Amino acid sequence: MKLAVTLMFAVLLGGPAVAGSLTVTVRGADGKPVPDAVVTVNPGGRPTSGPIKFAWPYRVAQQNIQFTPFVLIVPAGAEVSFPNLDKVRHHVYSFSAGNKFELKLYGHEENRTVRMPAVGVAAIGCNIHDQMVGFIKVVDTAYAAKSDANGVATIADVPEGAAVIRVWHPYLRAPKNEKTLSLASIGAGPARETVTLELRAPSSH
Numbered sequence: 001m002k003l004a005v006t007l008m009f010a011v012l013l014g015g016p017a018v019a020g021s022l023t024v025t026v027r028g029a030d031g032k033p034v035p036d037a038v039v040t041v042n043p044g045g046r047p048t049s050g051p052i053k054f055a056w057p058y059r060v061a062q063q064n065i066q067f068t069p070f071v072l073i074v075p076a077g078a079e080v081s082f083p084n085l086d087k088v089r090h091h092v093y094s095f096s097a098g099n100k101f102e103l104k105l106y107g108h109e110e111n112r113t114v115r116m117p118a119v120g121v122a123a124i125g126c127n128i129h130d131q132m133v134g135f136i137k138v139v140d141t142a143y144a145a146k147s148d149a150n151g152v153a154t155i156a157d158v159p160e161g162a163a164v165i166r167v168w169h170p171y172l173r174a175p176k177n178e179k180t181l182s183l184a185s186i187g188a189g190p191a192r193e194t195v196t197l198e199l200r201a202p203s204s205h
């Protein structure tokens with residue numbers, strides 16, 4: 001009943017209508033698809049009000065001496081688990097402002113959990129294995145997606161109207177590794193955008 005009343009008010013007041021999906025194709029300067037780019041939409045340029053819940057697990061496993069996934073999107077305040085699926089021990093840390101943490105050496109089949117309070121990025125590494133690099137993108141919007149192997153990110157049910165769309169990638173040559181799209185307004189129906197990113201070579205860490 002409460003939902004019905006809310007919907008009725010939305011209609012009466014001309015509140016945001018659901019426009020449908022936004023699909024963003026991310027390519028590098030060489031034209032090749034760029035996976036692991038994070039696309040976010042802030043309707044009205046504002047953070048989403050109310051709790052944010054994504055469909056994927058808030059989890060960065062350590063497997064084959066790598067972080068899996070390489071890039072994870074979570075809402076601010078999320079509890080992220082860091083299960084160690086390797087036989088060797090890892091010592092996971094982040095020095096990123098607002099999301100600093102350190103998980104001292106822990107072994108096979110063990111798990112640790114860390115809360116990510118700050119909107120931004122937690123760059124994660126391992127004290128033992130320098131080649132282990134991963135990123136947690138902490139967002140303030142319910143409208144976020146990561147590009148797949150084809151460079152495609154799809155966000156469902158984006159409200160119609162003015163919005164700020166950003167594309168972030170850990171190796172993007174731009175302030176805060178982020179690019180803001182010029183698309184100012186999302187119309188009714190499915191929307192498509194293509195963005196080209198200039199990436200730098202991954203740092204050796």
Ligand SMILES: [Cu+2]
Binds near residue numbers: 089090091127132
């Ligand atoms: Cu390690």
